[in-house]
Amino acid sequence: MNRDSRLSGVLHVLLHMADQNSPVTSEALARMMRTNPVVIRRIMSGLRDQGYVRSEKGHGGGWTLARDLADITLRDIYDGIGSPALFAIGHRSEAPGCVVEQAVNAALDGSLREAQTLLLASFETVTLAALSADFRERLARRAPIQPGEPTCVD
Amino acid sequence: MNRDSRLSGVLHVLLHMADQNSPVTSEALARMMRTNPVVIRRIMSGLRDQGYVRSEKGHGGGWTLARDLADITLRDIYDGIGSPALFAIGHRSEAPGCVVEQAVNAALDGSLREAQTLLLASFETVTLAALSADFRERLARRAPIQPGEPTCVD
DNA sequence: ATTCATGTAACTCCATATGTTGCATGATAT
């Protein structure tokens, strides 16, 4: 997986899970994502603790969605994975002694805070159901699909 | 210097340069930023090529601003250092074969593009002159300063 | 009991940013 792609990766996993009616194993998800099962468990553990997904051990075990897709927004998932830093640019130091630095921080903070507010609000307007619908539409436009045919080659 | 702090660092350097009426050496700037002179030269080379600053060799050499502070915005500097990635979250892959991934990318792209537009527009409204004025105001509020006294301990 | 699946800690691997060294180039001072 690329760098800084946890949110993207988790969304990918969740949508694939939504497409199944039985639990999906970490191994199966890992194959889809071209990564390691442990990585899947790692990025899903937060979402499990927050009640978005369930995991079960043993035969027939694996991961299942714990909520309706319509009740989960991108914002929920973003928070669920621990609200990682949104921006790649930031401060040199948090509490600078240098007054120049204080002025720079204040200016950047202002702009970044504004953008962050907008971005998170935007995340709140997108549900996983909407993403799934978009997915199905793209699929239909692309090619007819047979029941049981895999929808992911990545 | 911290990670992802080029913009912040460059702004810091520029404001300190603005405070001097003679060229400032990379070494002096490096001391202020607690880093290495070569790092300073590295992050300044782009700005020099774009005409925001000048560098001169030899005795009395160093860095000088090539434009009025009022004519430089945060956006200019951001572009000047090469328009680095703004966001810490992104795609798993650019041209995914998986339709699920395409839908995820499209959704994230929409939100991110929106936020990026706002952020860059915000950067355009802030001039270095405004930053410098803010710096002087903070300085005055803090403590009287003697002529020649250093204004930076970072 | 065996098999399957997750939970988790500890480790390796790797990409990237930063820091450092060394030397070439050019400008100024004496």
Added chain:
DNA sequence: ATATCATGCAACATATGGAGTTACATGAAT
């Protein structure tokens, strides 16, 4: 002229963090 000062730049070293991997424990279904 020559010594000194400063940037320009390439090459290398180091540090950091994310991703991947291994190993083993736990618990559920057959």
